[in-house]
Amino acid sequence: MQMNAASIVNQKAEWAKLGVKLPKFDHAAMTAATKEHPIWVHFGAGNIFRGFIAALQQRLLNEGLADRGIIAADTFDYDIIDKIYTPFDNLTMNVTLNPDGTTSREIIGSVAEGLRADSSDAAMMARFKSIFTDPGLQMISFTITEKGYALYRPDGSLMPVVQADIDEGPAHARHAMSMVAALLLERFHAGAYPLAVVSMDNCSHNGEKLQSSVMTVAKAWLEKGYVGQDFIDYLSDESKIAFPWSMIDKITPRPHKIVEEQLVADGIENMEPIVTSKNTFIAAFVNAERPQYLVVEDKFPNGRPALEKAGVYMTDRETVNKTERMKVTTCLNPLHTAMSVYGCMLGYTLICDEMKDADIVALIKRLGYVEGLPVVVDPKIMSPKAFIDEVVEQRLPNPFMPDAP
Known part of the structure; x- marks a missing residue:
């Protein structure tokens, strides 16, 4: 094909x-x-x-x-x-x-x-x-x-x-x-x-x-x-x-080898990634969360x-700014940064593997829910708690995300 x-x-x-x-x-x-x-x-x-x-x-x-x-x-x-x-x-x-x-x-x-x-x-x-x-x-x-x-x-x-x-x-x-x-x-x-x-x-x-x-x-x-x-x-x-x-906010990592292999196995042609003259690693497919x-x-x-x-x-502009502040200062970046630091110290090479560590999960849940939510900038158009729920339950544990600490 x-x-x-x-x-x-x-x-x-x-x-x-x-x-x-x-x-x-x-x-x-x-x-x-x-x-x-x-x-x-x-x-x-x-x-x-x-x-x-x-x-x-x-x-x-x-x-x-x-x-x-x-x-x-x-x-x-x-x-x-x-x-x-x-x-x-x-x-x-x-x-x-x-x-x-x-x-x-x-x-x-x-x-x-x-x-x-x-x-x-x-x-x-x-x-x-x-x-x-x-x-x-x-x-x-x-x-x-x-x-x-x-x-x-x-x-x-x-x-x-x-x-x-x-x-x-x-x-x-x-x-x-x-x-x-x-x-x-x-x-x-x-x-x-x-x-x-x-x-x-x-x-x-x-x-x-x-x-x-x-x-x-x-x-x-x-x-x-x-x-x-x-x-x-x-x-x-x-x-x-x-x-x-x-x-x-969406993670679209570089083409994943497993995805490439699945496409090729199904007979879909020319799905192998290339490296451009500007060193971009890219393929005819995009894999994304x-x-x-x-x-x-x-x-x-x-x-x-x-x-x-x-x-x-x-x-409006104020709400855009509040949404960005919600993500960057409370609901995503602090959790990601904290688990990355401790992940490196503990020898982890993937964020998704860190999410199997009960202590790290407890840490980021405390950062998000206990310390973050009381002071979060609430943009009103989306729920900060629901955003953290998705980060903790779906995004960080995703085994396809080649996200390294």
């Missing part, structure tokens, strides 16, 4: 025998509609996107709540597009690692197009300009890790690539933040159309970090005479360009997909 656009149409029975769920929508029609009038571009084409965010849009497509998918772009590792997206018609085998040690499979088909965000590739940049000048584009989102927003070196000077982008102007942008600023400039020139620019990376105040980096580049271009004050005003107007904050959370500030000046109907918490 080969995972491609033809097989999910012509070999439905064969996929069903292998226990693989297929997209319930017309994949070809979705692809054509998305390419003609895109609504969503995502930068960062790796596992958290494929195993979580793309699956959210698939749910909306399956339920008839959307008719267009996502355009995926990578600003760093172009091999991901060339070797993981293109050969499989932008499909992903999503393998859920259930807490009881079983797995479930679904082919995610919500990605209509995979692009290399490479300013030296004229054809690719022409495509990006076409997308960004479409008035109907609603959002661009990011999972490029926190370091993807960084412009400065540890000594406080600009990274050489960023300095070059500033000196040479929008036409030669290479850094991810410079490229975003350059594409927003194209959108401004086309009609100053509104857009939401959404970081979905796992870091505090992610929208603020993204906004600061984009504005730093844009203001530097203003000083160099590449852009006018009207472009800065456009980026600064939340009714035009919004930078919502978000909180994301079942629990997942995405909380997003509901600030989308040009409309948005009905993400709340796919399980996303759409709320």
